[in-house]
Amino acid sequence: QVQLQESGPGLVKPSETLSLTCTVSGGNITRGSFYWSWIRQTAEKELEWIGRIYTTGSANYNPSLKSRVTISRDTSKNQFSLILTSVTAADTAVYYCARDRFQGGYYFDYWGQGALVTVSS
Amino acid sequence: DIQMTQSPTSLSASVGDRVTITCRASQNIRNYLNWYQQRPGKAPKLLIYGASSLQSGAPSRFSGSGSGTDFTLTISSLQPEDFTTFYCQQSYSTPFTFGPGTKVDIK
Numbered sequence: 001q002v003q004l005q006e007s008g009p010g011l012v013k014p015s016e017t018l019s020l021t022c023t024v025s026g027g028n029i030t031r032g033s034f035y036w037s038w039i040r041q042t043a044e045k046e047l048e049w050i051g052r053i054y055t056t057g058s059a060n061y062n063p064s065l066k067s068r069v070t071i072s073r074d075t076s077k078n079q080f081s082l083i084l085t086s087v088t089a090a091d092t093a094v095y096y097c098a099r100d101r102f103q104g105g106y107y108f109d110y111w112g113q114g115a116l117v118t119v120s121s
Numbered sequence: 122d123i124q125m126t127q128s129p130t131s132l133s134a135s136v137g138d139r140v141t142i143t144c145r146a147s148q149n150i151r152n153y154l155n156w157y158q159q160r161p162g163k164a165p166k167l168l169i170y171g172a173s174s175l176q177s178g179a180p181s182r183f184s185g186s187g188s189g190t191d192f193t194l195t196i197s198s199l200q201p202e203d204f205t206t207f208y209c210q211q212s213y214s215t216p217f218t219f220g221p222g223t224k225v226d227i228k
């Protein structure tokens with residue numbers, strides 16, 4: 001059973017950097033045909049895909065956030081991370097990490113419980 | 122980006138009702154369409170992938186159909202635990218995009 005768990009600060013000041021980590025258990029982030037994604041959900045319940053990292057370490061991002069986002073990984077800890085720079089109140093959301101599986105198309109089959117990040121001074 | 126719309130935005134129904142939710146894509150996405158269910162305070166949970174394939178462990182009362190731009194999620198007999206919110210999501214191309222959600226509540 002794959003499990004994902006987000007961790008990181010719940011409060012970030014405007015213009016600063018948001019940093020979250022997703023710890024994966026029950027599966028190796030360097031094996032298989034999987035991507036590992038970050039998705040966020042605003043208070044209005046809108047879901048937005050942020051980006052993902054492949055088992056090889058290559059990443060791709062939502063163009064709407066690309067200039068501010070970096071997704072990386074620590075294979076020794078089986079973790080992948082999200083960095084979002086220059087945050088504003090619009091970045092306040094619940095941030096989810098998820099496994100992105102390909103089987104006749106990509107889909108998110110395992111999700112973390114979510115981490116609420118509030119951007120406020 | 123591919124825009125996803127859902128209708129209705131919300132609906133009221135009773136236990137045992139047959140419910141249909143529609144999702145429309147702004148361009149042809151073939152069958153690269155997934156459905157998720159989200160309970161309050163929880164992460165979305167995959168129900169249907171590839172437009173019509175039932176995710177392992179998802180109840181058989183859920184079914185999906187459609188291709189191209191128009192898709193439906195059907196709940197054959199609504200159960201108390203189904204009064205939640207449902208989202209569609211396209212995986213035809215990045216950036217992956219979600220519909221705005223359909224909230225099902227008790228009539």
